[in-house]
Amino acid sequence: MKYLTYLFAGTMFGIILTKSEAVSWFRIQEMFRFESFHMYGIILSAILVGMISLFILKKSGIKALNGEEIIVPDKKFNKGAIYGGLIFGMGWALSGACPGPLYALLGSGVMPVFVVILSALAGTWVYSFFRPRLPH
């Protein structure tokens, strides 16, 4: 039952991603060329609404439905944010998608995206394998 909630949340998220055109290869090319405000508008307004929501959640002390206190743990910095960030950004621009859009595109019927997802899984696995030897 609780998984239905996440299935619903994911479905809504996928619909929004698709209808916003953030899943579009064309929009990502346009974004990295600074030729439209569209993608920046999506990202910035999403952050703004997220920020306001988190502020309200914190001030009001609203608890999660399971009774737990809502805490967003601090992320710890390591150099992976730099090296991994660069690598991820290159992949984002090259394939024209990031993980959410990959799933949404596959669902929308762009079947060859399945291969991109498989190689993303391979990338994750190879990172996991070499993790102890990479600078962090």
Next chain:
Amino acid sequence: MIDWIKEPWPWYVSGPLIGLSIPFLLIVGNKMLGISSSLRHTCAAILPAGIPFLKYNWKAETWNLIFALGILIGGFVGGNLLNNGEPIKISEKAKTDIQKLGINNFEGLVPEELFNWETVFSLKGLLILVLGGFLIGFGSRYAGGCTSGHAIMGLSSLQWPSLIAVIFFFIGGLLMTHFIAPLIYSLF
């Protein structure tokens, strides 16, 4: 109503809705938005191979895989049932630049000239789609998140490591778009 919903949603509608997924996930289950984790959980589930980073109780993160499955369903709904089939209205400048890459078909969400089976299994597909996917998977885990976890969730919660990650996402993306990708496309 249904006609409106089938139009592309402007950024000031879709962006805030994406932002609302943050409080939604926190309230329904104290979960933090993040999509690339689903790649790690899938690796942990199907091929942990004794790798320490893949040895953890991934089943406790099943919600994240279900969320990813939902995105796939949402893509079906948004891309078919709620789609008016019009090409994406990117700017004329972007069109001109994309044509320089040899892509002239602007129908659909992605260029058909790139995302077809024949291309996927060619050198071009290997250098663009397979390598692109690999970098996404490798880089997002190395960075500890992707656009959702770092850019949306991380920046919303004012995490400075996420800001560094997002800055480097864009540096990487700009290097690829303006220097490396043109070289790759020039091979074909």
